[in-house]
Amino acid sequence: MNFKQYLINHFINHIKTKPMKTVELHEENVKKAFKNADASGRQLLELLLPGFNKKSGNVIDRVKTFKDVLSELGLDPSEIYGIPSHLEDHGPAIIAYMKLILVAKALNEGWTPDWENTREYKWFPWFNMQGGFAFSDSYYASAITLSAVGSRLCFKSEELANYAGKQFESLYKDLLTL
Numbered sequence: 001m002n003f004k005q006y007l008i009n010h011f012i013n014h015i016k017t018k019p020m021k022t023v024e025l026h027e028e029n030v031k032k033a034f035k036n037a038d039a040s041g042r043q044l045l046e047l048l049l050p051g052f053n054k055k056s057g058n059v060i061d062r063v064k065t066f067k068d069v070l071s072e073l074g075l076d077p078s079e080i081y082g083i084p085s086h087l088e089d090h091g092p093a094i095i096a097y098m099k100l101i102l103v104a105k106a107l108n109e110g111w112t113p114d115w116e117n118t119r120e121y122k123w124f125p126w127f128n129m130q131g132g133f134a135f136s137d138s139y140y141a142s143a144i145t146l147s148a149v150g151s152r153l154c155f156k157s158e159e160l161a162n163y164a165g166k167q168f169e170s171l172y173k174d175l176l177t178l
Contacts, residue, residue: 003033004041025049034074042074055109060163063106064065066099066171072106096174101152111156122154125165125172135165136171 001009021059034045055072063072066096070077081100083091113122121140128136138161155161 002041003037003157006121008044037074038076058107059107060160064102064167066168068101069099069102069106070145073102075102092174093176096171100164100168100171100175103164103171104153107160107164108156113151113154113156115151121158122151123156123158123161124154127160127165127172127176129177133169133177135162135169135172138162138165 030045032047034042037045059072063069067077080095083094087094114120115122123138123140126136126139128134138155138158140158140161155164
């Protein structure tokens with residue numbers, strides 16, 4: 001039985017048979033539970049203990065590496081899946097795209113672009129590919145009808161788009177070049 005199922009069974013059994021009681025938890029044990037739970041277990045813990053796992057400080061200070069991205073999102077590296085054999089020659093680009101989706105998710109802290117809102121800027125890094133590959137600048141899209149970047153790789157601010165473009169430049173290079 002996994003941790004999630006244990007918690008569900010435990011709470012269902014106690015809710016049905018016993019009156020509500022206040023439960024005291026040791027902070028260290030709750031932190032261990034968050035750390036060791038799978039994604040659905042963490043989701044359950046967040047429902048039971050709202051605000052407990054809230055991150056403090058600036059996301060740019062917390063997320064420096066892809067390992068930090070996984071930690072920010074509470075993901076296990078084994079949850080990143082492999083590439084089908086018929087796409088192996090595109091493996092680096094596919095893996096980079098999967099990783100960059102998670103980078104954007106972590107840095108945006110729950111924000112998703114509202115494509116119905118033409119007043120909301122959606123920022124993305126821009127790269128100069130002449131004579132090499134380098135981060136150039138960031139741009140935004142709001143009411144224009146063309147798409148220069150996938151919506152999964154947009155950022156809520158210019159600062160985050162600049163940061164992602166510079167900090168994770170090698171992933172963008174793997175995605176955008178052969």
